[in-house]
Amino acid sequence: MRVTLAFTIKEFLLLLRDPGGLFVLFMMPVMFMVVFSLALGGLFEEGAARGSARALEVPVAIGGAGEVAEQVVEQLDATQGLAMVLEHDGQPLTADQVAQLVADGEYPVGVVFPAGLTALLEDPRILTGEQVKPLEVDVIVDPATTAQVTGPLEGALSAVLQQVVGRRLGEAGAAAWFEQVAAGLPAEIRAQLAASMQPDGQDEGEGALPVTTRRRVPPGVEREQFPDQFQQNAAGYTVMGVFFIATVMIESIFRERRSGAMRRLRAAPVGRAPIVISKLAPFYVVNLIQIVIMFAIARLAFGLDLGFIPAVVVVSAALALVATGLGIALAGVARSETQGTGLAVIVVLTTSALGGVMVPRFIMPEAMQQIGNITPQAWAIEAYQDVLVRGQGLSGIWLEAGVLLIFAAVFTAVGVWRFRFD
Amino acid sequence: MLAETAPVSSADNGTQLRAGGVVHRYGDLTAVDDVTLEVRRGEVFGLLGPNGAGKSTLISICSGMFEPTAGLVTVGDRQLSPTTRAAKRRIGVVPQDIALYEKLSGRQNLRFFGRVYGLGGRRLRERVEAVLEVVGLSDRGNDQAGTYSGGMQRRLNLAAGLLHEPELLILDEPTVGVDPQSRNHIFDNVERLNRDQGVTIVYTTHYMEEAERLCDRVAIIDHGKIVALDSPRALIESLGGGVIQIGIDPAQRAQVTESLSSLASVQAVGPGPDEKSLNIEASSARHALVDVMQAMNAAALEVETVRILEPNLESVFLRYTGRSLRD
């Protein structure tokens, strides 16, 4: 115990002798978070809207909504960047299934049409201009996605609904309404939709359409909160930043080997355990400080709501174990300091990208998403978003935390096994 | 006086350190080649050998840094291995390379190594101050070790090995590359530790004067083997009045041996360190030299090199290895 303490004190003293290195470690993820949120937020939005990455797949439940809903879906499907999913295992999707798929994170957004939609439009009261209770098309949104992802779908849905419903109702007042709802859409999509509109019918009062859209989160997901770019990036870059501890650990371990002090330690009456633990413990604490700094900045400067703090603490504790484990594993595998730090940078950047730090995973191709699952980053980000965005408590993160602990155990075991004194 | 004749009794309590049949190989290279030796309690034991002789390898094994390829080391009555803490706690080690954290201050270094050796609290503080005092670094204790001069680093390196008051202190060339002032300091420290506190010392060096002045017994090691082991005095006396080492044509070896053996001024003619050389023992090497050269000339035998080995350790070393210690 005393020996472990001795090593830990020594390691801290050494770390404090290099405040520049620590500063870089603390500032790097903060800079990433800020810069990517501010600078690339717009790009990301446009890219998603244009569908440049991949069509956004949207599960749809038509149920008893009838022919009108089918027409809307057909037009949405024809819209660039959107692909409607109507069936699951060969069966038409139900409203519950759509909600479940979104809740499970399979899709970021889904659509549920209300029963009786077609019938309503054929109601004679509507044709005579009487007031009826409007029906609502539900847009089911995963709170963990960004408005940039769901925006195009919502805009297109409103526009197409307007078009189809308006056509049924004689187009009266539709054009003005279209202008209104489509205003937020990227120019290309608006032009495309406008071109498909029938160019007849002018003003006939306000477009009091009997169908509206309503945004909902899936049942069971507690908070209706939509992450902005900062919330997305706070989790992502915290996770990535934590892993860069590996480079600092590798430098420290190789420097110690070079210093010759390791030789004296080998002659000393100490086992491997305290030495290895001393190479983990201080960096573990550094990681925790790093996480506190990231979330403090996200909270104070950008108003991030941290949700249930104990759950954030549990995820962070597990995440830091994985990061220090990776550090000691890479130090054990590397043959030189340069090789080790280079390897660490490559591994951290690659797995971070795969794990959804830079780009949310749901817009990646299926195969990439599968590969992403073998990165600890994916699990850590998922866990943070469960808490920060979906408002879940400990019960929501135990699986992810468990998986992180397995990563930590495997990495640490490799590191201890491969640990060399010189 | 050769290794084979060194006493290899079973471990009694007069034996502090015993190496039995120790072999160590780095790949194909045999750095330590079947070494057996005993270090007696309370003595200063010198290990003398040229660069690459295997000194550091041998004493690293004797301080439990790594396992030998073959053989056994015991400290007192306990077997030593990298995992035996009780045996290791008896040993203080001063490695050849500076084994310190340059970024930490002298005191921080000592506190760390002290804790590693199980010290704590007041005793740790006292010991840190005591060893700083011993090596004369009390006033520089709070400076970073990396800012010390080479000699001061060596002294701190020594201090770190003394913290836990070991009964056996193993020093690997503690004075190499050190200014005369630090060197004397270290030297005095070692003498005093041995004399006043009865610490057994294993001292590796390639400085003859150190070995002669300090060591009760000296082992000469070359190519991983112990080629001679005795007190410096006995080793020197074995040279008698001195030795003339001549380089010859190996083909004429028998002839040379025969014609020189008959000379009155020559006491004995024996093999040199290699087949191209002979050691000629004489009561006075300088006087015998003239006779030797005349005899060789008369018999038309070729003399390639001539060396006179004065009666000192350097000569003992040359006699057994054919090499100078400081090459």
Ligand SMILES: Nc1ncnc2c1ncn2[C@@H]1O[C@H](COP(=O)(O)OP(=O)(O)OP(=O)(O)O)[C@@H](O)[C@H]1O
């Ligand atoms: N880690 C190692 N790997 C491979 N060979 C080594 C290693 N350490 C030492 N050697 C070799 O083993 C031999 C003995 O080395 P060692 O360091 O024990 O000699 P030494 O007597 O201490 O020399 P010096 O006076 O230069 O310190 C040398 O030939 C050296 O090159």
Ligand SMILES: [Mg+2]
């Ligand atoms: Mg050496």
